[in-house]
Amino acid sequence: MDRGFRVSTRIVAPTPEAIADAAARLAAGALVAFPTETVYGLGADAGNAAAVRAIFAAKGRPADHPVIVHISSVADLGHWARAVPAGARALAEAFWPGPLTLIVPRAAHVDDAVTGGQDSVGLRVPSHPVAQALLVAFAARGGGGIAAPSANRFGRISPTTARHVADDLGGAIDTVLDGGHCEVGIESTIVAFTGDEPLLLRPGGIGVAALARVLGRAPVVPGSGAGGRAGGGDHDAAVPRASGTLASHYAPHTPAWLVPADRLRAEIAPRLARDQRVAVLARTIARPAEFSGVWIAAPEDATRYAHDLYANLRTLDAAEADDILIEAPPNAPEWLAVTDRVARAAHGDEDDRD
Ligand code: TXA
Ligand code: MG
Numbered sequence: 001m002d003r004g005f006r007v008s009t010r011i012v013a014p015t016p017e018a019i020a021d022a023a024a025r026l027a028a029g030a031l032v033a034f035p036t037e038t039v040y041g042l043g044a045d046a047g048n049a050a051a052v053r054a055i056f057a058a059k060g061r062p063a064d065h066p067v068i069v070h071i072s073s074v075a076d077l078g079h080w081a082r083a084v085p086a087g088a089r090a091l092a093e094a095f096w097p098g099p100l101t102l103i104v105p106r107a108a109h110v111d112d113a114v115t116g117g118q119d120s121v122g123l124r125v126p127s128h129p130v131a132q133a134l135l136v137a138f139a140a141r142g143g144g145g146i147a148a149p150s151a152n153r154f155g156r157i158s159p160t161t162a163r164h165v166a167d168d169l170g171g172a173i174d175t176v177l178d179g180g181h182c183e184v185g186i187e188s189t190i191v192a193f194t195g196d197e198p199l200l201l202r203p204g205g206i207g208v209a210a211l212a213r214v215l216g217r218a219p220v221v222p223g224s225g226a227g228g229r230a231g232g233g234d235h236d237a238a239v240p241r242a243s244g245t246l247a248s249h250y251a252p253h254t255p256a257w258l259v260p261a262d263r264l265r266a267e268i269a270p271r272l273a274r275d276q277r278v279a280v281l282a283r284t285i286a287r288p289a290e291f292s293g294v295w296i297a298a299p300e301d302a303t304r305y306a307h308d309l310y311a312n313l314r315t316l317d318a319a320e321a322d323d324i325l326i327e328a329p330p331n332a333p334e335w336l337a338v339t340d341r342v343a344r345a346a347h348g349d350e351d352d353r354d
Contacts, residue, residue, distance in 0.1 A: 009166040014130040014177045023137035033151040033165045034134050035179025036126040038099045038188050039158040040165045041148030052113040052147050058172040061154040066116035068101050068124050069145035072135035080121050082107045085193040087215050094214045097127035099184050099205025103192035114147050120194045130179040160185050160310045185307035186341055191219050203337040252317035256324035258346040264327050279321035294319040302334045
């Protein structure tokens, strides 16, 4: 999709040579996009503030948003955190490497460019073999962590293939390591250990039930109970900012609407009658015979639905319809992360991007 960027980004196979070259680029202060099991990341040396600031320029993201530091093992936790609460350590040991980010008090050396000036740092050990290999190669060059947000323009849909990255950031970065389609397909679960109780800042690849089994109780969802509040606006010490908590995150360009399954056909018919073009992400509802636009029948189970979601949203967006209609996923715990993402996509407003 041409959005006016010079498209010169190289998509490279993750050979040992390419990974060594990517590590050398990182060590030299350049940006490298790489696959993780969740979505592709736009990486920079987390110990190099200028390199981290270049991420924000490439993404078009405000500089006060924190980025996750990717580390190679639980053993590195103590290097980046000045304190590791027992619950954070338990989650790290249970789910790393994997799609979980822990927000913990930062060590003194962690730069404000990484933390967005907050007193905490987000840490994650990715399980994707290419991400692991890149971290090892980077460590061999004396590097520590790799700071990386999702490798998309600010406010756009996260990339789950190398091609998505090149389409979105082409011209702004040199190299994307190609690790195929990301297995999880949506971003990591984020749990913050910065106050009295663990907070679920973003539902994701690790479900709440799995977290609760390890923590002995479910993490608190900001805004869901007494004293809680939705993220995204002003914040206090107990509820760190997470840009993924702004309502318009993960937005396609085309206006998208979340529609209950039993209303989907009723929402489509009048639009077609008005000669509008409609693109649909259905799950249980069958395509009506008279429908001629782009219709995607998404997988029925939550895991495979998440795997395909961002690629599906890109396909729907590329249809250049007047509206995207998304069949609302079930209201069930295993659908929490997917529901969060489709609700944000449906809330999308390009003038209010993040
Ligand atoms: O799955 C993922 O987490 C992917 C892959 C590349 O690892 N990364 C990702 O990064 O989704 P990003 O920057 O798009 O989203 C990370 C979220 C942001 O909402 C950011 O605000 C939040 O994590 N975050 C990072 N550090 C934080 C901190 N110290 N306090 C609060 N939120 C933090
Ligand atoms: Mg992101």
